[in-house]
Amino acid sequence: MGNPRMNSLHWGDESLAIELAWDDASAVGVRSIRSGGAHVAVTDVVPLVEILTVGAGHEPASDRLDHTQIGRSLRYVAHVAESDATRARLRITQLDTARGIEATITLESPNGSGCIRAEVEVVNVGRSTAVLRSVTSWSSGFGDTVEDRVEASVDVIEPTGAAGPADRSGFESWSLVSGTGEWLGENRWSRRGMREAGIAAIREDLTGHDRRSSLGAVSYGTWSTGGALPVAGVESTEIGAAWLWQIEHNGGWRWEIGENQSGGVFSLSGPTDRDHSFTLALAPGERFTTVPVTVAFASTFTAALENLTGYRRGARLPHLDNEWLSVVFNDYMNTLNGDPTTERLLPLIDAAAEVGAEIFCIDAGWYDDSGSWWGSVGEWQPSTVRFPAGLDEVIEHIRSRGMTPGLWLEPEVVGVRSPLVDRLPDEAFLQRFGERVEEHDRYHLDLRHPAVIEHLDAVVDRLVDDFGIGFFKFDYNINPGAGTDLEADSPGHGLLLHNRAHLAWLDSVLGRHPELIIENCSSGAMRMDFAMLSRLQMQSTSDQQDFRLYPPIAAAAPVSMLPEQAASWAYPQPEMTEEEVAFCLVTGLLGRYYLSGYLNRMTAGQRALVREAVAAAKQLRGAISRSTPFWPTGLPNGDGAVSLGLADGQTLYASVWNRGGSEPIRLELPRLRGRDVVVDTVFPRELAEWTTQWNGEEGILTVRAVDAETSARTFRITTSTS
Incomplete structure (x- = not known):
């Protein structure tokens, strides 16, 4: 007998197109994906939906989300493709006939977003109760480069021959980009090769079975971001491709990466039996819907995040303040600390109004x-x-x-x-x-x-x-x-x-x-998942009270949320030097401006700096609400200089924090390579100017801080012809 006849379905648009494949002996899975110039194909198509029950476990035995018996037993039943002026939607129904489990995955892609949102509905169409232990919302291989076989977007089934193997899995060319958080230490990101991340080479190919373990991240309870973060991705600079995902849930979730003999796999899920004491007895006729997840794909991690940033803007609840970005003064941080009285509040209210605050919040x-x-x-x-x-x-x-x-x-x-x-x-x-x-x-x-x-x-x-x-x-x-x-x-x-x-x-x-x-707010940012962020207008990024430790938290926040939602505390104090005051004020400038501090006790010069920063924040908010983030010195790892960049079309903004180093700071701006630029200081304009030097050939802007040990600046970089 020959290989089973493979069916495939191409779906998407120019921003993101996927090819799904299946046959009479295999479940539906992702065979290839394309976005712009990025394109990968998956040699071994894995089930797009994985379902673990008490009565049907893994094959072979493992502790992974994938390799489930039901996932491998699902077979294509039907699909429906729809589209309107704003988005495309694809529903694919599969059935495990022997166990009476039907699974319909809904894929939704806003036009031009470069993203796919996915959720799965499981229906018990059998005669006995099925006890669910986990259901993925998405599972697919990373892929590798192969000959171009993704055609223009269509929504019909076409038969093809069996997929040919790629030359190699390419697993080791991929790096994991992931983050962790804890109270006062939110948004700590790292980029590690797969072996460095913990997936050791063990030669499972000699056994003829895929490895049983995986590299996973999970939440605990209702602090959805109190440890590992539900946003993560994998990137291969060698292949020129990156996947980025977010699990959109305010409770239990799990993502994991596994290595098969044919390459890498990532799976995304809500609560599981293994991690969250989740089981659900699904009686005949009953149904269960998973938590939604969103997947982005592009040539680089930064480009994938640009797509995800655009998706987040389009998917969040419409609100007048989404673009207005009102400036908030809150009396808590390093100020009243939960002990407000009329006597203490009135002078703070006057000072906040004087510097230009638009909201005054009485805290705990x-x-x-x-x-x-x-x-x-x-x-x-x-x-x-x-x-x-x-x-x-x-x-x-x-x-x-x-x-x-x-x-x-x-x-x-x-x-x-x-x-x-x-x-x-x-x-x-x-x-x-x-x-x-x-x-x-x-x-x-x-x-x-x-x-x-x-x-x-x-x-x-x-x-x-x-x-x-x-x-x-x-708060929470x-x-x-x-x-x-x-x-x-x-x-x-x-x-x-x-x-x-x-x-x-x-x-x-x-x-x-x-x-x-x-x-x-949730003890800083212990619940900054997109389920919450799609509804609420701003997100506190931390309760960190040491202003020197805050910049890495603030700079990395736009990986998890929109820049205009990121409320990083600017809490200058009267005992600070003017450079330290400016340092605090820069921390919140490329986000939702969030003030605190004893402004009423400051000198006239200090308060003038605060007033200047608030004015700058108001001038920037239109650009911020349109922007996409990037990191001119790389994602911060907690040491040395820190930077955050926002791109508003061809205009770039960069906040740079010098935390004690004396060496010049190199900002990588590859999108401006080969062009002449103009560098302006957005804030502070009244303090000593940092020196800047542009190397257009390399796309490097070198900045040198003033002599102060702690100082920061926000720059605007434009092309000289703009």
């Missing part, structure tokens, strides 16, 4: 009468002790100075000493074995419960209606762990249901109050 503590508020939160009623004449007095003063009033809230928790503990039923809280889950003197609300939604809606509506609040900082400072087993098949399943209810609640809040601006 505004609801506390006891002086020990951590374990008593939940009612969210204004303190009468802190504000003797009422919170109204402070709110009205904010409004009288031309700013929008804002408040801090931590809506998902109730302190163990809060009166609300006894008013809400036990079913309103995340539980394990009938006991409320407690963490750091707080109980965690279960947003599936109608009493919880009623309570939270009443809080938000009351603060908006009674005080005219136009800005909320939604505990992690309940695996989840809840109340009305769920497993703790991971209960947490997934809660996660989805949380997103639905956010949608309802912004549906009722469409002009409300909400900051996504």
Whole structure:
């Protein structure tokens, strides 16, 4: 017998086109992908959908997301391709006949985005219950260069011959680009070769089986970015190709990389049995939908991130502030630190208005009468002790100075000493074995419960209606762990249901109050996933209080979020030198401007620097909301000089932080190679100018900092003819 007859389907547009392939003996998988000049083909087509159940595990035995028996047993049933003026959509249905499992993957690509969003619906069409342990939203090989066989975008099935093998797998030519985060140490990125990353060469080819292990990253509980990050990618400079992905979920997720004999594979999933105590008993006729993921492909990691940045802008909830980027002053960081009073706030409000802030947010503590508020939160009623004449007095003063009033809230928790503990039923809280889950003197609300939604809606509506609040900082400072087993098949399943209810609640809040601006804060940035970022207008990037340690966090933030969402604290203090003040102010400049600090205690010269920075931020916000990020000195690794670049068409902006080095700093700007440029200082313009030297042949801008040990500048680089 000859090889089975292979079918293929080409789908996409010029920005991103994929070829899917299958036959009577194999599942549907990605055989090739193209974006612009980048093109790879996969020698060994792996199943696009992998499903692990209690009754059907792996083959051969392993701990991977892929190599599942059901994944390999799925067979093509039908597909539907649709398109409109904005996007193309492809649905492919497959069936494991023996086990009665149907899987439909939906691929969606906004026109010209260079990205594909994917999710899978699993339906039990059999006669017995299937207990799910994991379902991927995407799985495919990295690919390698082969002869060109991706044709123009079509949406019909065409038979082809069997795919021929590539000359080599090319696995070792790929590098992993991935990040980790922790409280005060967010957005730490690295680029490592596959062997360096931990996938050792073990000669599994001698066994005739693919390796059993994988290199994986997972979240824990509801801090979706509290450790590993759900955004990552692989890049081969040798091949000239890069994949980049994001898992769009505010709870449990897993991504992993495996090495097969034929090359590399990456798989993306929501919660799993292995990592998140997730199992789901799917009775006959029941269905389950995975968390969405988005995959970008281009010639380089930076180019793939440009595509993903454009996708994020198009996919986020429309909001007036998405482009306006209001300048926010918040009283917390290195300033009042959760201890606001009328006496302390009024001079800060005046100073913030003087430098040009547009929103003034009263942070934690505004609801506390006891002086020990951590374990008593939940009612969210204004303190009468802190504000003797009422919170109204402070709110009205904010409004009288031309700013929008804002408040801090931590809506998902109730302190163990809060009166609300006894008013809400036990079913309103995340539980394990009938006991409320407690963490750091707080109980965690279960947003599936109608009493919880009623309570939270009443809080938000009351603060908006009674005080005219136009800005909320939604904080989140505990992690309940695996989840809840109340009305769920497993703790991971209960947490997934809660996660989805949380997103639905956010949608309802912004549906009722469409002009409300909400900051996504979670102990800094412990939950900066795209499920949250697609809905909320800004994201705090850290709680880091040492201004010298903040630049790497701020510079790397646009890998995970839009530049205009990245709110990195600019918290200058009166005891700082002018160069240190400028250093702090530069940290937030190429993002959402987020001020704090005792501006009211500053000298006139220091306050003038702050005023200049705010003015620069307002001038930049149009460019920032259109820009794509790049890193002239490479993704920061925590040491030495740090830089962040934003490209707005042919105009480039670069913030550069010198943290003690005396050597010149080389900024690589390859897109301007061979051209003459003009370099302007955006901020600070009143302090000593850094020297700059342009090498057009190499595309290198060399900058030399002033003598100050700690200093920073933001530059605008344009071509001399622009």
